[in-house]
Amino acid sequence: MQLPANAPSWEHAVVAAVKRHCCSNPAFLDWVILIRPYRFLMLLLWLLACYASSRLGLGPIFILCSIAALIFCNLGKRKPGEASAYSIFNPGVRALPGQLDASEIDRQFRHGQMG
Structure with missing residues (x-):
């Protein structure tokens, strides 16, 4: 995995330093590249909140809320005019073209198209 060409120079320097000084394990380098500073901070905050909630006896509730x-x-986000794969979320409960549903199966049975 490579850093994108438009990545800041400090990120290139960090990856180069990790390659030089730590290890050249590809899996570890992938994690260094994938975990951006924002994601790393969010992970640390989540772990801190997880620890605090477990100390208060609210660990399972915190985990369930985190998953939700x-x-x-x-x-x-869908683009304007883009239909959802679930017809209930579309305006007028409109199904996608070619979508097989119960009414289509019933129509095929009644007209002898299935057999």
Whole structure:
């Protein structure tokens, strides 16, 4: 894995220093490249909050809330006019073209197209 060409020079220096001084294990270098400073800070804050909640006896609740937050933060955004794969989220509960649903199966059975 390589750093992108537009990455700041300090990131290139960190990767070069890790290669020179620590180890040249490709898996470790991948983690150094993938974990950006913002992600590393978020991971440290989450671990600190996890430790604090476990000391208060709220560890399982914190983990469940963390999982729910992670799911909702990674749902993504649809572009304007883009349909969802789940018809219930589309305006007018519109199905995608070619989507097989119960009404389509019923129509095929009634008209003898399945057999």
